[in-house]
Amino acid sequence: MKFELETHHRNTPDADLIAxxxxxxxxxxxxxxxxxxYNDYGKYHSTTLTRRFGSWFKCLDLAGxxxxxxxxxxxxxxxxxxxxxxxxxxxxxxxxxxxxxxxxNFSSGTYEYRFGSWRKALESFVKYMNEGEIEVEPxxxxxxxxxxxxxxxxxxxxxxxxxxxxxxxxxxxCGRSPATDSKIILHVDHKEAWANxxxxxxxxxxxxxxxxxxxKSDLNLT
Ligand SMILES: [Zn+2]
Numbered sequence: 001m002k003f004e005l006e007t008h009h010r011n012t013p014d015a016d017l018i019a020x021x022x023x024x025x026x027x028x029x030x031x032x033x034x035x036x037x038y039n040d041y042g043k044y045h046s047t048t049l050t051r052r053f054g055s056w057f058k059c060l061d062l063a064g065x066x067x068x069x070x071x072x073x074x075x076x077x078x079x080x081x082x083x084x085x086x087x088x089x090x091x092x093x094x095x096x097x098x099x100x101x102x103x104x105n106f107s108s109g110t111y112e113y114r115f116g117s118w119r120k121a122l123e124s125f126v127k128y129m130n131e132g133e134i135e136v137e138p139x140x141x142x143x144x145x146x147x148x149x150x151x152x153x154x155x156x157x158x159x160x161x162x163x164x165x166x167x168x169x170x171x172x173x174c175g176r177s178p179a180t181d182s183k184i185i186l187h188v189d190h191k192e193a194w195a196n197x198x199x200x201x202x203x204x205x206x207x208x209x210x211x212x213x214x215x216k217s218d219l220n221l222t
Pocket of ligand 1 (some may be wrong): 171172173174175176197208210211212213
C-alpha cells in the first residue's frame with residue numbers, strides 16, 4: 001500500500017492521471033484495470049483518480065478501458081447466493097480455502113473485504129438465510145393462481161438451501177452427498193409433483209441427487 005498525502009497530486013492535470021491509467025493497462029497488456037492493479041503499478045493512488053473523476057468506472061471510461069467489476073460493486077445478495085451454491089456443491093460449510101474458481105465465483109478475500117473476516121461473512125450469510133422471506137405461503141390470497149396452487153412452482157434459492165440443510169445435504173433416496181463424493185449433484189424435488197397439485201412447501205420438498213431425481217421424473221412425468 002502506498003502512502004501519499006492527499007494534496008500531493010491536486011495539481012496533476014486530469015490528462016496525466018488518465019494517461020497513467022492507460023499506461024498501466026498497456027504494461028499489464030489488459031483492456032481493464034482493477035483498483036488493486038492500479039495501486040500496484042500506477043504512479044498515483046487509485047483514490048486520487050476516483051476522487052478526481054467520481055468513480056473508478058468513470059476513470060476506466062475516460063481511459064477507453066473496459067469496466068471491471070470491483071469487489072465494491074458486488075451486491076451482498078450475489079455474494080450470499082454464491083456462498084449458498086458453494087455450500088450446496090460441497091455438501092458442507094465452505095472453508096476459507098474452498099473459495100476458488102470454478103467452485104466459487106468470488107474469493108475468500110472478497111468476503112473478508114466486505115464483512116471484515118471469513119467468519120463474519122459466514123455469520124452474515126446464516127443471518128440472511130434465516131431472516132429471509134421464504135415463500136411457503138402465498139404472498140396474496142386475493143389472486144388465486146389459475147392452476148389452483150397456493151404456491152409457485154419455482155423453489156427459490158433460500159428455500160432450496162433450507163431444505164438441503166434439513167436433509168443434511170444428502171440424497172433422501174440413496175444417501176449420497178457431495179461432501180463424500182464430489183461428483184454428486186443435489187436437487188430439491190417436489191415429493192408430490194407440482195403438476196399433480198403438490199405445493200412448494202417444506203413438507204413437500206426433499207433433497208435428491210441428480211441420478212435419483214432423473215429416475216423419479218421418468219416415472220412421474222414431471
Ligand atoms: Zn440419490
